[in-house]
Every structure is written in structure tokens, then in C-alpha cells.
Amino acid sequence: MTLLTVDPTNPDDAALGRATEVLRHGGLVAFPTETVYGLGAHALDTAAVERIYEAKGRPAWNPLIVHVANAGAARALTASWPREAELLAVHFWPGPLTLVLPRDPAVPDIVTAGLDSVGVRVPSHPVALALLRACGLPLAAPSANRSNELSPTTAQHVVKSLGSAVELVLDGGATSVGIESTVLDLRDPAHPVVLRPGAVSAADIAELLGVPVLRAGGAEGDVARPSPGMTERHYSPRAALRLVDDDGIATLVRRDAGVRNEALLVMQSTISQGLMGAFGRVETMPDSPEGYARVLYARLHALDDAGVTDIYVQQLPDGAAWDGVRDRLARATRHD
Numbered sequence: 001m002t003l004l005t006v007d008p009t010n011p012d013d014a015a016l017g018r019a020t021e022v023l024r025h026g027g028l029v030a031f032p033t034e035t036v037y038g039l040g041a042h043a044l045d046t047a048a049v050e051r052i053y054e055a056k057g058r059p060a061w062n063p064l065i066v067h068v069a070n071a072g073a074a075r076a077l078t079a080s081w082p083r084e085a086e087l088l089a090v091h092f093w094p095g096p097l098t099l100v101l102p103r104d105p106a107v108p109d110i111v112t113a114g115l116d117s118v119g120v121r122v123p124s125h126p127v128a129l130a131l132l133r134a135c136g137l138p139l140a141a142p143s144a145n146r147s148n149e150l151s152p153t154t155a156q157h158v159v160k161s162l163g164s165a166v167e168l169v170l171d172g173g174a175t176s177v178g179i180e181s182t183v184l185d186l187r188d189p190a191h192p193v194v195l196r197p198g199a200v201s202a203a204d205i206a207e208l209l210g211v212p213v214l215r216a217g218g219a220e221g222d223v224a225r226p227s228p229g230m231t232e233r234h235y236s237p238r239a240a241l242r243l244v245d246d247d248g249i250a251t252l253v254r255r256d257a258g259v260r261n262e263a264l265l266v267m268q269s270t271i272s273q274g275l276m277g278a279f280g281r282v283e284t285m286p287d288s289p290e291g292y293a294r295v296l297y298a299r300l301h302a303l304d305d306a307g308v309t310d311i312y313v314q315q316l317p318d319g320a321a322w323d324g325v326r327d328r329l330a331r332a333t334r335h336d
């Protein structure tokens with residue numbers, strides 16, 4: 001495994017050339033996107049994509065997102081490109097939105113896990129874009145972590161999780177969005193469905209398209225559609241994670257003092273002196289959903305590294321703006 005530092009303001013040609021060589025020969029390259037680090041392989045090379053599944057220990061039924069440099073390249077991977085896709089691409093790409101559309105037959109089965117649709121995205125991170133342009137290949141890239149572990153928001157997280165399973169890691173610093181892209185099912189363009197909430201909200205999409213946007217497995221009234229990868233425990237630290245409301249926190253605080261290998265994640269605006277002594281560690285979380293998402297995985301990685309066994313997370317504020325973070329935390333509390 002080689003780790004190369006790449007300056008996002010001026011990605012250097014030598015590093016991109018090295019990455020291109022690895023990818024052309026069917027190897028794996030981890031690279032930063034604005035959401036989380038991706039584990040990339042040439043998407044049209046079945047043997048290369050197989051190596052992603054091996055390196056991650058990912059179940060074969062969970063399809064991969066294909067990253068491309070521009071909307072034209074995304075369109076080439078699809079069998080139909082509705083007006084809605086074009087609008088979304090113009091408005092939100094490059095950016096943290098993945099579109100699920102009918103696939104072109106050139107996309108291998110292994111990428112789509114045998115589905116007749118493909119997820120495509122143009123990432124906005126300058127290193128990701130520079131890499132996609134330099135190599136000229138569509139890159140299948142899931143988050144660069146072992147399956148079921150926390151997603152990586154730094155190159156160090158990638159190295160910790162994948163080690164020698166990846167040939168080359170491009171270190172472009174900490175990612176800015178911090179949680180994975182919004183995945184939007186556009187197979188029926190009149191009825192888009194958010195399969196995974198992220199920084200691009202259902203409301204943003206609905207406003208642009210002028211149609212209601214449903215949320216798979218979400219609140220009452222929403223439809224549930226099969227969405228691979230969204231059923232299992234996911235995005236999880238090793239520590240047991242629990243969401244607690246303010247009464248729950250008060251109860252925890254009243255317990256006998258003692259050394260505990262546990263942590264509390266609490267919103268900046270509600271931090272108090274009383275909390276400090278009651279938990280082994282108290283982590284202050286930003287009050288905005290964007291700020292919270294940006295630091296969440298790094299905080300959870302750090303708590304795992306410190307050997308914390310239990311993480312209590314103060315319940316999030318209401319509101320759709322918190323959907324992405326709420327989804328990840330809900331998944332992380334599952335232990336099935």
C-alpha cells in the first residue's frame with residue numbers, strides 16, 4: 001500500500017499518473033470525494049471490480065456507485081436519461097447526489113449486483129475530479145472501508161480499515177460533507193424516491209423537479225421500495241451506540257460516579273458542566289446539520305480508537321435537514 005499526499009488546490013500529475021496506471025491494470029485506488037473516501041476500480045473491468053468486493057468483504061448483492069467526470073459520461077452508462085436526470089445533473093453535479101437509472105448493457109453485472117439499474121455520480125472533490133479526468137475511466141467506488149464498518153473521512157481511516165488490500169491511497173485531507181451521497185431512484189422519473197438521505201435533500205430535489213419526492217422506508221405515507229444496502233446494520237462504530245433524549249441523559253448523569261469507558265455526543269448549544277463528570281468523554285457536536293455531518297464519522301473513529309465501549313448520542317433536533325445524519329445514527333444503533 002502506498003499513500004500519496006495530493007494537494008486539492010493543485011493535484012499533481014505524478015500522483016494522478018500513478019493512480020491511472022494502477023486503475024488501468026485492474027488495481028484499486030482509494031481517493032477522496034467530498035462525502036467520504038471511495039475505493040475505486042475501473043468500472044468496466046469485471047476482475048477489477050471483483051477486487052473491491054474482496055477488499056471490503058462486501059456481499060455480492062450490494063451494488064456499487066459509478067463515478068464519472070461529467071454528466072455526458074454518466075448518461076453513457078444509462079439506457080435512458082430523462083429530462084429529470086438532466087435537470088438534476090445541471091443543478092447538483094458535481095456534488096453529493098447519486099442517480100439510479102436503467103443501466104446500459106456495457107455496465108457489468110458485478111457493478112450493479114445484477115440489477116437492471118446503475119447508480120451514477122459526478123463527485124465535486126477536486127482530487128476525485130482530477131483523477132476521473134486523468135484516467136478517463138468510469139470508477140466504481142463504494143466507501144473505502146471494510147463492509148459494515150464506519151465510512152472513512154480521512155486517508156488515515158482508509159489505511160486503518162483496508163491496509164494492504166488497497167494498492168494506492170490518495171490523501172486529499174478530510175472530506176467536507178462527511179456523510180455519503182444522497183441516492184435517488186429515478187427509474188420512474190415522475191416518482192423519484194430517496195433511497196439514502198444525504199446532503200442534497202428530498203425538498204431540494206422536489207423543488208427543482210416540481211414533483212413530490214418519496215423516501216424509501218421513511219415516514220408514514222412514503223413508499224418502501226427494495227433498496228439493496230439499506231437494510232443491514234451499517235455505518236457503525238465498534239462501540240455500542242444508543243440515542244438518548246434529555247431525560248435519558250439526566251438518568252445517566254444520576255448514576256454513581258466511576259470510571260467508565262463510555263462517551264456522550266452532545267450538541268454544542270446544550271453542553272453543561274454537569275455532563276462533564278458523568279461520562280468518560282463528552283464530545284461537543286456542531287449545532288448545524290452540515291457541521292454535525294462533517295465531523296460525525298471522525299468523532300466515532302476516534303472513540304473506537306480510544307477503546308470506548310459505549311457511545312450515547314443526544315437525540316437530534318427535529319426537521320428534514322437532519323435526515324441524513326439521523327439515518328446514519330439510526331443505522332449505527334442496529335445490532336442485528
Ligand code: TXA
Binds near residue numbers: 098112115182228229
Ligand atoms: O458518497 C458516496 O456515495 C460514496 C462516495 C465514495 O461516492 N459512496 C458510497 O458507496 O457511499 P457505498 O457503496 O458505500 O454505498 C452505495 C449505496 C448502497 O446503499 C447501494 O445499495 C446503493 O448505493 N446503490 C448503488 N447502486 C444502486 C442501484 N442500482 N440501485 C439501488 N441502490 C443502489
Ligand code: MG
Binds near residue numbers: 142143151
Ligand atoms: Mg459504504
